[in-house]
Each structure stands twice: as C-alpha cells, then as structure tokens.
Amino acid sequence: MYICLMEFKEAKNKFVQTWGALGSQWGINKTMAQIHALLMVSHEPVSMEDIMEELQISRGNASMNLRALMDWGIVYKEYKAGERREFFTAEKDLDELAVKISRERSKREIKPALKILKEVSSIQSDNTAAEKHFVNQTTKLYDFVLQADNVLDKITEYKDNWLAQLLVKFMKK
Amino acid sequence: MYICLMEFKEAKNKFVQTWGALGSQWGINKTMAQIHALLMVSHEPVSMEDIMEELQISRGNASMNLRALMDWGIVYKEYKAGERREFFTAEKDLDELAVKISRERSKREIKPALKILKEVSSIQSDNTAAEKHFVNQTTKLYDFVLQADNVLDKITEYKDNWLAQLLVKFMKK
DNA sequence: TTAAAGTTTCAAAAAAAAATGAAAGTTTGT
DNA sequence: ACAAACTTTCATTTTTTTTTGAAACTTTAA
Structure with missing residues (x-):
C-alpha cells in the first residue's frame, strides 16, 4: 500500500518532467508544458497554490504560464462553490x-x-x-x-x- | 537592373531571417535553420567561408551547425573537382x-x-x-x-x- | 468602505542555450 | 615527411529565455 503510493507519485513526477522536456524541444516553455501535464493527469481541478507547490515554481511564473495556457484554449479556470480561490483544469480530450x-x-x-x-x-x-x-x-x-x-x-x-x-x-x- | 539586384538580396535575407525565426519557435536553433534556408535557395553549392560571410557567424558555429544538419540528413557535403574546400547543398525536394x-x-x-x-x-x-x-x-x-x-x-x-x-x-x- | 484573500505585472536575477575563437586535428600535394 | 589549406572541438563568453518576487491591482464579504 505504501509502496504503491510512492510509485504513483514517482510516476506522476516522471510524466510531468518528460512532458516538460518534450515541450521545450518543440518550442514550448518547460513550465508551461509541466503545468499542462500536471493538470492533464489530475482528477480534480487544481489551485494555483498546489501547482506552485508541486512544481516548485514561483507565483508569478505559475500565473503567467496559466494565462498562456488559457490563451491557447487548453486550460480552463473553474470556480468552486463557496471557495474564493480559482482552480484550473486541462482539456483532457x-x-x-x-x-x-x-x-x-x-x-x-x-x-x-x-x-x-x-x-x-x-x-x-x-x-x-x-x-x-x-x-x-x-x-x-x-x-x-x-x-x-x-x-x-x-x-x-x-x-x-x-x-x-x-x-x-x-x-x- | 540595380534595383532588382537589391531586391533579390533583400528578399533572400528576409527569407533566411524568417526561416531562422520559425526554426527557433519549433525548437531548432536559429543558426541551423538559417544555414538551411540559405542552402535551400542557393543555386550552387556554398562553401563554409561564404556561409560565415553571409550570416555573419563564426567558423565554429558554422561548422557545428553544418554537422548537425548533415546528421539530420538534410544537408550534403559536395566536393568540387580541383577544389580543396568543401561545399554544401541542402535537400531541395x-x-x-x-x-x-x-x-x-x-x-x-x-x-x-x-x-x-x-x-x-x-x-x-x-x-x-x-x-x-x-x-x-x-x-x-x-x-x-x-x-x-x-x-x-x-x-x-x-x-x-x-x-x-x-x-x-x-x-x- | 475596508480589509482580507487572492491574482497579475514587470523590472531584475538566474538559468539555459548558443556563439566565439584559438588551439588541435586532418587531409592533400609535393 | 612537411607544410599549406582547411576543418573541428570545446572552454569561455555572450545572448536569449525563463524565473523570481515584491508591489500593484482586483474582487468579495462583512
């Protein structure tokens, strides 16, 4: 059970890193691709705090790249009832x-x-x-x-x- | 006649710059794309000297990017009879x-x-x-x-x- | 209206990528 | 075997791109 949890986190991290590297080889900045990867495999909408935490990036970086992803039309803002914060989801199709x-x-x-x-x-x-x-x-x-x-x-x-x-x-x- | 010559050089330069910019947006380094562009529109094989001269780049840069282009299989070395120097051509198809x-x-x-x-x-x-x-x-x-x-x-x-x-x-x- | 909770911006710093150039290495003709 | 003509390599420098973070801005609830 514990081992499985580690494996999941490890796999998720590996995926995010790989997607980031692939992105930069195709002229998409690494963080943008990583955020997208993270959202793609996230079951639930993710807050900016959580993105910053998981990818170890600054608020400004997260904010700018989320905006860019939304400009591309492949990431959406979501509002949760009773929550002040904004959450983000990726186009999953x-x-x-x-x-x-x-x-x-x-x-x-x-x-x-x-x-x-x-x-x-x-x-x-x-x-x-x-x-x-x-x-x-x-x-x-x-x-x-x-x-x-x-x-x-x-x-x-x-x-x-x-x-x-x-x-x-x-x-x- | 003089005007036409200018226009040609201008057009050629514009093309090389544009192709270089497009390359870097797709993760291909600018000089590599520019050399490729130059060879694509050159009628005759071009020497390294001429490439350096036209693109205003160093010998090392020219050499490394020509090697990379040859590794990709889209630029070829050519030898001219009675010429010591090597010339380069691009895949034009x-x-x-x-x-x-x-x-x-x-x-x-x-x-x-x-x-x-x-x-x-x-x-x-x-x-x-x-x-x-x-x-x-x-x-x-x-x-x-x-x-x-x-x-x-x-x-x-x-x-x-x-x-x-x-x-x-x-x-x- | 205010302050709390949150987001965006952008000048400056850091990191990454590309370019330089001089030294080392090749090749060719004599 | 030598030297002339030319090419490659790679440590260092330069340029470009990305990231940071603090200040400015926005929104919401009381």
Missing part, C-alpha cells in the same frame, strides 16, 4: 487538444511565415539563374507550407469523415 | 525534407517520450480515483502519441498511395 494546439501554432507562426514567403517569392526575376532558382524554390515552399497548414486545419473536419477514418485504418495495416 | 525531419524528430524525441509514457502508465492502481485517472489518462496519451507518430512514419509510403492522394484532393475541396 486529446483530439480536441491536438486541434487547439494546431490552430494556435498555425495562427501564431505558420500564417505569418506564409505571408513573408509569398512576399519574397514575388520579386520579379527575369535575371540571373540564382534569382530564378530563388523564386522557384520559395514558391514551392510557399505551396508546400500552405498545403501542410491546410491539412492541419482539416483535422477538425476529419473525425466526421468516414473516408479518412477508413484510410487511416488502411494505413495502420 | 520538400517531400523528402519533410520525411527526413519527421523521422529524426520521431527517433530523437517521440520514441523516447513514448517509452516513458508506457512506463508510467503501467503502475498498478486498483487504489484511489486519482491513480485510476492517472493510469487512464497516460494510457490514452500513449495510444494517441503512438498513432500520431505512426501517421508520420506512413508519410513515406503515402506518396505511392493513390487512395491517400485522392483523399487529400477531396479534403482540399
């Missing part, structure tokens, strides 16, 4: 989580990059081979990124799409 | 580029994370609701990440797959 993360990254990073790509691929260039290659390559890149971005957009619709479902089963063999 | 990046990220980051996820979801937990929820949630996450990772793996096969091609056309509307 993984499909929904993926959709929201895709949407935000698209909006914040991919769309602006596309704009620049379009711009730089539009210089006039009936000149050197180097210029022709530049225009050709950036145009291809624009098309490619646009298509990849659209695929992400379409993830939303995907679940309603029997043909896609069938295909994935087929690809999984 | 974008499908190939995507496949290689997916493969590397899967190998370096997703596979290790999966291993930990499996581990932590395997604690025995006929105990509290909290433990049950933890096991349930991490198991779901494991399945989800595994499936997402497999989809990336299958991108390789995808191009040979008429049904998938059809589907994408269908999804694009």
Whole structure:
C-alpha cells in the first residue's frame, strides 16, 4: 500500500518532467508544458497554490504560464462553490487538444511565415539563374507550407469523415 | 537592373531571417535553420567561408551547425573537382525534407517520450480515483502519441498511395 | 468602505542555450 | 615527411529565455 503510493507519485513526477522536456524541444516553455501535464493527469481541478507547490515554481511564473495556457484554449479556470480561490483544469480530450494546439501554432507562426514567403517569392526575376532558382524554390515552399497548414486545419473536419477514418485504418495495416 | 539586384538580396535575407525565426519557435536553433534556408535557395553549392560571410557567424558555429544538419540528413557535403574546400547543398525536394525531419524528430524525441509514457502508465492502481485517472489518462496519451507518430512514419509510403492522394484532393475541396 | 484573500505585472536575477575563437586535428600535394 | 589549406572541438563568453518576487491591482464579504 505504501509502496504503491510512492510509485504513483514517482510516476506522476516522471510524466510531468518528460512532458516538460518534450515541450521545450518543440518550442514550448518547460513550465508551461509541466503545468499542462500536471493538470492533464489530475482528477480534480487544481489551485494555483498546489501547482506552485508541486512544481516548485514561483507565483508569478505559475500565473503567467496559466494565462498562456488559457490563451491557447487548453486550460480552463473553474470556480468552486463557496471557495474564493480559482482552480484550473486541462482539456483532457486529446483530439480536441491536438486541434487547439494546431490552430494556435498555425495562427501564431505558420500564417505569418506564409505571408513573408509569398512576399519574397514575388520579386520579379527575369535575371540571373540564382534569382530564378530563388523564386522557384520559395514558391514551392510557399505551396508546400500552405498545403501542410491546410491539412492541419482539416483535422477538425476529419473525425466526421468516414473516408479518412477508413484510410487511416488502411494505413495502420 | 540595380534595383532588382537589391531586391533579390533583400528578399533572400528576409527569407533566411524568417526561416531562422520559425526554426527557433519549433525548437531548432536559429543558426541551423538559417544555414538551411540559405542552402535551400542557393543555386550552387556554398562553401563554409561564404556561409560565415553571409550570416555573419563564426567558423565554429558554422561548422557545428553544418554537422548537425548533415546528421539530420538534410544537408550534403559536395566536393568540387580541383577544389580543396568543401561545399554544401541542402535537400531541395520538400517531400523528402519533410520525411527526413519527421523521422529524426520521431527517433530523437517521440520514441523516447513514448517509452516513458508506457512506463508510467503501467503502475498498478486498483487504489484511489486519482491513480485510476492517472493510469487512464497516460494510457490514452500513449495510444494517441503512438498513432500520431505512426501517421508520420506512413508519410513515406503515402506518396505511392493513390487512395491517400485522392483523399487529400477531396479534403482540399 | 475596508480589509482580507487572492491574482497579475514587470523590472531584475538566474538559468539555459548558443556563439566565439584559438588551439588541435586532418587531409592533400609535393 | 612537411607544410599549406582547411576543418573541428570545446572552454569561455555572450545572448536569449525563463524565473523570481515584491508591489500593484482586483474582487468579495462583512
């Protein structure tokens, strides 16, 4: 019984650390990913105090990263009856989580990059081979990124799409 | 004519900067992304000297990031006849580029994370609701990440797959 | 209206990541 | 075997990113 309790805490901690590391490798700050991990595996809504305590972080850090997670739409504030404090929960549906993360990254990073790509691929260039290659390559890149971005957009619709479902089963063999 | 030359250099620089910024938002170091961008739009193989010059970086930095790009399999060394120096080229086929990046990220980051996820979801937990929820949630996450990772793996096969091609056309509307 | 309970902000500090550059190491032609 | 031409390494420095914490702010209940 005691051993099991330790194992749980250990496992939970390992998960939070791993998720944090994975996050930072993908350009999401470690604490933000850790808070998200913690909320994902928490049965009940968690107060800011508890988050600070469990992750050993400052109030300011907790507050800023919780705000960021809420801006991403993957963490929610909850109010408990008769409680002054605020509690937090994570989006626990993984499909929904993926959709929201895709949407935000698209909006914040991919769309602006596309704009620049379009711009730089539009210089006039009936000149050197180097210029022709530049225009050709950036145009291809624009098309490619646009298509990849659209695929992400379409993830939303995907679940309603029997043909896609069938295909994935087929690809999984 | 003079104006056009300026525009080209300007555009090239803008592209390199943008690609660098995008890289760092996705956990790839800025210089590495910039070198890659530079090689992508260069018609001819580029020497290390030229890379250092164009990006205003040190020899050591150039050397280390070129090595990293070659480890990823997206930049190649080339030898020119009668030239002592080494030249570099980028993988310019974008499908190939995507496949290689997916493969590397899967190998370096997703596979290790999966291993930990499996581990932590395997604690025995006929105990509290909290433990049950933890096991349930991490198991779901494991399945989800595994499936997402497999989809990336299958991108390789995808191009040979008429049904998938059809589907994408269908999804694009 | 006040004070208690709580949250947010932001300038400054700390930590982490990336870049430098000089020394060590390679390779090639003679 | 030598030296010239070039590349790599890694301890140190620089830059960037993240974190802290104390002050300012907000909300609620009495």
